[in-house]
Amino acid sequence: xxxxxxxxxxxxxxxxxxxxxxxARTWGNVSCRISDTHFVITPKGRDYMQLTADDIVEVAxxxxxxxxxxxxxxxxxxxxxVYLHDPNVNFVIHTHQENASVxxxxxxxxxxxxxxxxxxxxxxxxxxxxxxxxxxxARKAAKALKQTSGHAVILSKHGALCFGANNEVAFQAASxxxxxxxxxxxxxxLKLSGRSSVDPVLLNQYAxxxxxxxxxxxxxxxxxxxxxxxxxxxxxxxxxxxxLKLSNGVVTEVKSEELHLLNASIREEARLxxxxxxxxxxxxxxxxxxxxxxxxxxxxxITVRPLLDDFAQLVGTSAKTVPIHAKTAxxxxxxxxxxxxxxxxxxxxCGSTRSDATAVAMVMEKxxxxxxxxxxxxxxxxxxxxxxxxxxxxxxxSYSKQATKNTK
Numbered sequence: 001x002x003x004x005x006x007x008x009x010x011x012x013x014x015x016x017x018x019x020x021x022x023x024a025r026t027w028g029n030v031s032c033r034i035s036d037t038h039f040v041i042t043p044k045g046r047d048y049m050q051l052t053a054d055d056i057v058e059v060a061x062x063x064x065x066x067x068x069x070x071x072x073x074x075x076x077x078x079x080x081x082v083y084l085h086d087p088n089v090n091f092v093i094h095t096h097q098e099n100a101s102v103x104x105x106x107x108x109x110x111x112x113x114x115x116x117x118x119x120x121x122x123x124x125x126x127x128x129x130x131x132x133x134x135x136x137x138a139r140k141a142a143k144a145l146k147q148t149s150g151h152a153v154i155l156s157k158h159g160a161l162c163f164g165a166n167n168e169v170a171f172q173a174a175s176x177x178x179x180x181x182x183x184x185x186x187x188x189x190l191k192l193s194g195r196s197s198v199d200p201v202l203l204n205q206y207a208x209x210x211x212x213x214x215x216x217x218x219x220x221x222x223x224x225x226x227x228x229x230x231x232x233x234x235x236x237x238x239x240x241x242x243x244l245k246l247s248n249g250v251v252t253e254v255k256s257e258e259l260h261l262l263n264a265s266i267r268e269e270a271r272l273x274x275x276x277x278x279x280x281x282x283x284x285x286x287x288x289x290x291x292x293x294x295x296x297x298x299x300x301x302i303t304v305r306p307l308l309d310d311f312a313q314l315v316g317t318s319a320k321t322v323p324i325h326a327k328t329a330x331x332x333x334x335x336x337x338x339x340x341x342x343x344x345x346x347x348x349x350c351g352s353t354r355s356d357a358t359a360v361a362m363v364m365e366k367x368x369x370x371x372x373x374x375x376x377x378x379x380x381x382x383x384x385x386x387x388x389x390x391x392x393x394x395x396x397x398s399y400s401k402q403a404t405k406n407t408k
Contacts, residue, residue, distance in 0.1 A: 006032040006040050007056035014048035022095045029073035033090040044071040077138035082163050085145045091170045092163040099181035100160040105307035105370035106377040117176040121150030129156035152177045188376045204296035207372040212300040235273050237284040283350045285357040290346035293368040298341045305382035311367040312388040313395035315339050
């Protein structure tokens with residue numbers, strides 16, 4: 001394929017991935033083969049919606065060498081492994097898509113598909129875990145590729161690798177994988193619970209009961225949305241205090257010295273936010289996540305640990321669950337993580353910008369969903385604490401700074 005044509009195709013595919021919500025921000029990567037010896041791939045740490053053909057990097061399949069000042073994706077070796085494995089593959093996408101990530105945390109070696117999705121074959125192989133961006137991860141992916149007859153493999157605690165003769169096949173494989181993974185988790189729930197159909201609320205309740213060891217009553221664990229009363233909010237620091245935007249769209253300007261003048265319905269939330277902004281100078285935006293999965297996990301009263309490596313990177317080595325009134329515990333939790341779960345009330349997700357806080361909320365949701373899914377498959381195995389610490393350190397001191405620089 002002509003190099004410029006391939007680069008333009010990769011740019012379009014990157015935008016399509018974001019629009020389809022198979023990836024977010026700069027997570028994941030896209031590549032296209034241009035010859036028997038080279039492919040082009042998305043750059044490291046760049047916003048997919050801002051990419052141009054000039055940003056796409058040409059890489060050698062044999063040794064992943066490249067030229068120029070723009071660095072290719074740090075997962076380039078994994079893409080090279082696919083091209084080496086099958087000369088008929090011309091397009092590869094690596095995603096952190098939600099349902100595949102859930103299965104990646106479940107500890108299964110392979111996921112049966114039973115031929116419903118032809119592009120996936122009869123089963124999808126789950127590659128063993130390795131730290132992201134490492135040669136070891138590329139080797140684990142290559143080993144899984146040798147065992148698969150389909151167009152996708154799952155990467156343990158990481159995401160998915162989907163590929164095909166062209167971009168349409170690779171995208172369809174990713175779409176089919178999402179559907180197949182959702183069905184796989186649902187079938188496991190039906191098998192364990194004895195139910196004949198899947199109600200997401202009841203599934204969450206069942207999983208949280210397994211996690212907490214306590215039965216969850218429907219009336220106390222309604223996970224569809226607990227916050228019609230206006231608890232959900234987004235908040236942004238201002239020069240005189242902060243704004244508080246509720247789920248009904250009402251935005252309130254809050255001044256730190258005037259908290260006592262606020263309506264009683266938002267005074268508690270405002271005091272909590274004021275305390276956080278006062279203590280943490282690097283937090284400028286807070287998103288309250290009340291999605292069904294996050295809300296469900298907040299009922300379990302547990303410390304959530306990374307089942308997915310992007311949780312370790314963006315959130316931290318753990319996220320504690322504390323009462324909303326426990327300001328000291330909330331402050332302590334946020335010293336070590338970008339999010340804290342509030343007992344039965346979802347989670348506070350923090351960042352220096354709205355984009356950062358939203359990304360933390362997305363990863364919190366995905367890790368909570370993975371925790372719920374993994375609870376249906378037996379013993380839950382978080383990422384090793386030392387590996388989680390290393391990923392968090394590298395993210396804070398390298399990747400996040402690069403991402404911030406490229407989005408300014």
